[in-house]
Amino acid sequence: MESGGLLLWALPSALLLALLLQLSPRLRFRAKVLSYCALCLMASALTAPACLLWNGGRTVENMRLVCLICLCPVHRIIKNVVRSFKYLYGLRFDVKGLEHFQVEGPCVIVSNHQSVLDMMGLMEILPDRCVQIGKRELLYFGSVGLIMYLGGVIFINRKSTSNAKSVMSGVGQAMTTDNVKVWIYPEGTRNGNGDLLPFKKGAFHLAIQTQVPVIPVVYSSFTTFYNPEKNLFTSGRIRVEVLPPIHTSGMTATDVTELCDTCYTTMRETFFRLSGTARRVNGSTPHLAQ
Numbered sequence: 001m002e003s004g005g006l007l008l009w010a011l012p013s014a015l016l017l018a019l020l021l022q023l024s025p026r027l028r029f030r031a032k033v034l035s036y037c038a039l040c041l042m043a044s045a046l047t048a049p050a051c052l053l054w055n056g057g058r059t060v061e062n063m064r065l066v067c068l069i070c071l072c073p074v075h076r077i078i079k080n081v082v083r084s085f086k087y088l089y090g091l092r093f094d095v096k097g098l099e100h101f102q103v104e105g106p107c108v109i110v111s112n113h114q115s116v117l118d119m120m121g122l123m124e125i126l127p128d129r130c131v132q133i134g135k136r137e138l139l140y141f142g143s144v145g146l147i148m149y150l151g152g153v154i155f156i157n158r159k160s161t162s163n164a165k166s167v168m169s170g171v172g173q174a175m176t177t178d179n180v181k182v183w184i185y186p187e188g189t190r191n192g193n194g195d196l197l198p199f200k201k202g203a204f205h206l207a208i209q210t211q212v213p214v215i216p217v218v219y220s221s222f223t224t225f226y227n228p229e230k231n232l233f234t235s236g237r238i239r240v241e242v243l244p245p246i247h248t249s250g251m252t253a254t255d256v257t258e259l260c261d262t263c264y265t266t267m268r269e270t271f272f273r274l275s276g277t278a279r280r281v282n283g284s285t286p287h288l289a290q
């Protein structure tokens with residue numbers, strides 16, 4: 001086609017798209033989420049060959065690759081690629097308590113999970129030698145699944161408690177032999193309604209079985225800038241707090257429920273404080289804090 005003909009179609013189409021995006025909040029929201037997914041897929045496809053070439057396959061080292069360009073050992077490809085996304089979406093993270101990650105040896109990090117945007121928050125503060133537990137369906141997310149696999153994400157079948165438990169017990173052994181930290185979302189699923197879901201117990205069993213500390217991490221609510229029900233996806237500021245480690249030495253299986261409850265209560269209070277919302281009463285909408 002001649003360039004004049006192409007312009008004749010492309011220009012009005014682009015203008016029409018821009019107009020539609022301006023007019024329809026739903027379309028604008030969907031386009032923005034889609035762009036995020038496309039970005040993740042594209043970035044993963046570009047990063048995966050580097051991981052394969054440099055480290056030869058699946059290893060936690062892929063989360064902290066030496067930069068091929070500047071050979072700077074602190075440059076971590078996956079982490080830095082994902083961290084840069086925030087500039088495109090106007091998101092900023094105010095982080096406190098990073099010093100709590102300076103524990104000797106392995107630990108279990110637990111954090112709240114609100115949306116797919118959490119990957120940016122995760123990479124913002126991800127410590128070295130840390131793998132995540134993810135649902136196995138993520139493996140089939142094209143290049144994103146591949147990069148997770150290469151980065152050492154441990155996949156579990158949430159529909160089978162026995163499978164999840166046996167995978168977790170393997171994780172416990174690897175944690176101590178390979179000195180690896182594990183990041184778990186104890187809610188077990190995303191929850192963007194301005195509160196925390198009750199916690200599943202896997203993370204706390206793991207911490208007690210391996211006698212390692214639990215480090216809670218809390219991200220403030222996204223609801224002021226990201227809300228699928230309201231087609232809202234604007235720029236925003238996320239407050240993040242890494243809380244002091246909770247030591248588990250001497251605890252046994254009988255302490256799991258108490259440890260889980262302690263973490264839940266502390267994290268929920270921190271969540272409301274960071275989000276500027278008050279505690280929810282009987283499922284009602286949180287009120288603005290004083």
Ligand SMILES: CCCCCCCCCCCCCCC(=O)SCCNC(=O)CCNC(=O)[C@H](O)C(C)(C)COP(=O)(O)OP(=O)(O)OC[C@H]1O[C@@H](n2cnc3c(N)ncnc32)[C@H](O)[C@@H]1OP(=O)(O)O
Nearest residue numbers: 043044132134135161164168185186188200201202203205
């Ligand atoms: C370039 C761009 C690309 C970006 C790439 C970046 C890579 C980053 C990747 C990040 C991945 C993020 C993925 C996020 C997710 O997928 S979240 C979803 C998956 N994660 C989880 O589900 C973890 C939390 N879930 C649990 O811990 C559960 O407990 C689980 C182990 C899964 C079991 O589930 P379920 O049966 O539903 O849970 P319960 O907690 O109710 O447990 C039932 C009873 O079993 C006991 N139990 C649980 N675990 C254990 C255990 N390990 N050992 C012994 N017993 C266990 C539990 O106590 C219950 O019994 P009781 O009721 O107490 O008697």
Ligand SMILES: CCCCCCCC/C=C\CCCCCCCC(=O)OC[C@@H](O)COP(=O)(O)O
Nearest residue numbers: 037040041115116119140141142144188189190
């Ligand atoms: C060739 C196959 C193409 C597949 C296309 C897949 C499209 C999606 C691609 C990229 C999206 C970016 C995802 C980043 C990773 C998100 C991890 C995440 O947040 O998973 C959700 C999981 O914690 C809980 O899942 P549920 O809330 O239980 O559900």
